[in-house]
Amino acid sequence: MLEKKIADKIHEIRKNKGLTLAQLGDATGLSKGLLSRIENNQVSPPIATLSKIARGLEVPIGIFFEEDETDREGYAVTYKNDRKQVIRRGTKTGFTYYSLTSLKSRHFIEPFIIRYPVIEKEPNKLFDHPGEEFLLVLKGEMDLVYGKKKIRLKAGDAIHFDPSTPHRGQNAGKEESECLVIVIDEDTLKAKS
Amino acid sequence: MLEKKIADKIHEIRKNKGLTLAQLGDATGLSKGLLSRIENNQVSPPIATLSKIARGLEVPIGIFFEEDETDREGYAVTYKNDRKQVIRRGTKTGFTYYSLTSLKSRHFIEPFIIRYPVIEKEPNKLFDHPGEEFLLVLKGEMDLVYGKKKIRLKAGDAIHFDPSTPHRGQNAGKEESECLVIVIDEDTLKAKS
DNA sequence: CTAAAAAGTTTAATAAAAGAAAAAATGTTT
DNA sequence: AAACATTTTTTCTTTTATTAAACTTTTTAG
Structure with a gap:
């Protein structure tokens, strides 16, 4: 009630x-x-x-x-200096991924750090995938190209979005930018049920 | 009005x-x-x-x-200075939550910034909930008490864990610490299927 | 343990919202 | 533009929320 x-x-x-x-x-x-x-x-x-x-x-x-919030090892630490660089398929666009988890059991959260180098000319490729995505800018300044929009984000800004709209992150400043990205993959969600 | x-x-x-x-x-x-x-x-x-x-x-x-209808666009930006403090039921433990999303449609990622004040005496309450949790330390130094373990984390360190084990974050230094937390709620997952 | 104070609940009188139906406004057809 | 039909607003009565004060319970102090 x-x-x-x-x-x-x-x-x-x-x-x-x-x-x-x-x-x-x-x-x-x-x-x-x-x-x-x-x-x-x-x-x-x-x-x-x-x-x-x-x-x-x-x-x-x-x-x-608001709706109510519910209320062995089970964890995987990734220390700052132990971050493992990841090569993700199809990402030849210059930036670098670091995974922030080493959990092997089935999980939903996929956390990454992404580093965007300073760019000269804007790339044109956009990516889209089902699921859900969240991004927090840790350093520098960047643009999230989202459909026809371009959203300027600075350190501390965050965006939570539907990644099925074609999108791309890119540096928007004069120094390297860095952000945390959380992705949830639709397929993993479905596999759950 | x-x-x-x-x-x-x-x-x-x-x-x-x-x-x-x-x-x-x-x-x-x-x-x-x-x-x-x-x-x-x-x-x-x-x-x-x-x-x-x-x-x-x-x-x-x-x-x-709701304040505004950002949802229609498929994304929700939370600028650093617009972070909204959240009162979560049952959190009397001193720290402060800021939500990093304003998405109203059903979503899985629940992103927060948590600020832990410097503590004198260690609290004793632990929290557990089904789902999945990820944490990245942004500032300062903190401990994640996880079951019987205490895991020391510094800025840049991350941990990805099963929150059904009783756990608690707390400051472990002489200055305020801050971290990003991503929670996925089990119920939301189930509701999906 | 008892008295006093503080916090919380209930009571009785007033103010405001809800239901039913009449009046007004709006829109459609000829 | 008149007549009709539909939607919305207003009127009047009944029901419910609100206040102020009395009452009860819980906490604090001696």
């Missing part, structure tokens, strides 16, 4: 922040009695009221509507 | 689906008069009512609270 969860989330966040009903009442302009009944799921507050509560708790209101 | 947006979204989605107020009324069990006033922002409906509308429109209720 949706509102049950909301009630619990409000209660939990309030408690985590060490607030009393009276304090939250002050912060929101709502009576503590009402807050009590909301937390106990006795009333279904209007959006306006929930919005006040979110502001009072200093959380985005969307939190209340 | 929040509710204004919600009203507009309901109207837009309903129109997009080619539904009349009466049809949506049938689908939701609400009167068309009420729906009219909700769309015209004359009332602030309780969550229960909004929930019914979401079901009637066959959309996740969270849609009404």
